[in-house]
Amino acid sequence: MDLNDEDLIRRVVEDGDQRAYAQLVRRYQSQLRFSLRQLCDGDQALADDMAQEAFIKAYKALPAFRGDARFSTWLYRIAYNLVMSYKRKKAPEVDQEAVDRAQADESVEEAQQLGMARDLNSAMSTLSDAQRQAVHLCMQRGFSHEEAASIMKLPLGTVKSHVNRARAKLQTMLQAWREEVVSG
Amino acid sequence: MDKFEQRNSNSLNNPVLQGKDPDFGDPEFDQWLSQQLQFNEPYLDNDGFCERVMEQLPAPSKRAERRATRVQYAAVVAASAIVVWQFPFGEVLSEAVQQSISLYSLVGLGVLSSLVAMTGGILAARR
Structure with a gap:
């Protein structure tokens, strides 16, 4: 039976039911790990470690979760905080080998993708980190601007501006693909 | 989903x-x-x-565990109470007397089977 997030959280907090938490982990692991891979510049091992730590931290803090925001927003906020604080502390010690390996893997995957996906990735890579994250959260993950602002710890106006600028840039770069789709 | x-x-x-x-x-x-x-x-x-x-x-908090245990015991007690309420003791007793079954052995059997059922229920619920 697929319970919603609120019911699962209630089971974890009130009954100490760890199986309910395992369901939440399974529900969000792919999305969170994928998002963190982007945030960690392709370092998959680091992204997975951060995602793991975020889930553990979220579990410990779950009794304090009041449900003001969605669980996914709250989880992303924890994960983004972890990555940002890691980046601040460990910036000079990035495992360049791991990054290169991951990027090489990605290049192989990218080569296998068709033109549209490749151009989309390439267009996304021209955006600034903040613009890419704002677009990822709002347009790929379905968070509202307010939720994205709370996750990224940025003012709402700044997030909107990132999304708008990124949208304009992507619209120009991907216009040809879109016209092709529209014209069939 | x-x-x-x-x-x-x-x-x-x-x-x-x-x-x-x-x-x-x-x-x-x-x-x-x-x-x-x-x-x-x-x-x-x-x-x-x-x-x-x-x-x-980390292991779930003792409080949550105790709460879960209390809920399980309450469920078993409630189930037992319903059985006791619905069970036709009078008829069984009169039948037992008519069949000249020892009252003591009948009560003993009843208590024993209740204990087994309750223990089984608790063990199953805690798994």
């Missing part, structure tokens, strides 16, 4: 894509871009990730 449904519900619930946002740009482009981004995203297999997380979680 599978990934496809999740993606679609993301898109449907997103105010950025629904035109509710005051800074809303070109709705068609936003919808198209959102679809492209979502459909190009690979699903990352669990591949032991969940298990690694679960291994590192």
Whole structure:
């Protein structure tokens, strides 16, 4: 039976039911790990470690979760905080080998993708980190601007501006693909 | 919820894509871009990730455990009470007397079977 997030959280907090938490982990692991891979510049091992730590931290803090925001927003906020604080502390010690390996893997995957996906990735890579994250959260993950602002710890106006600028840039770069789709 | 449904519900619930946002740009482009981004995203297999997380979680709090145990005991007691309430003791006793079955052995058997049922219920609920 697929319970919603609120019911699962209630089971974890009130009954100490760890199986309910395992369901939440399974529900969000792919999305969170994928998002963190982007945030960690392709370092998959680091992204997975951060995602793991975020889930553990979220579990410990779950009794304090009041449900003001969605669980996914709250989880992303924890994960983004972890990555940002890691980046601040460990910036000079990035495992360049791991990054290169991951990027090489990605290049192989990218080569296998068709033109549209490749151009989309390439267009996304021209955006600034903040613009890419704002677009990822709002347009790929379905968070509202307010939720994205709370996750990224940025003012709402700044997030909107990132999304708008990124949208304009992507619209120009991907216009040809879109016209092709529209014209069939 | 599978990934496809999740993606679609993301898109449907997103105010950025629904035109509710005051800074809303070109709705068609936003919808198209959102679809492209979502459909190009690979699903990352669990591949032991969940298990690694679960291994590192602290044990559930004693309070939560005690609460769960209390709930289990309450359920067993309530079930037993219903059985006692509905069970036709009078008829069974009179039948036993008529059949000249020892009252003591009958009561003993009843108590023993109740204990076994309650213990089994508690053990099953705690698994």
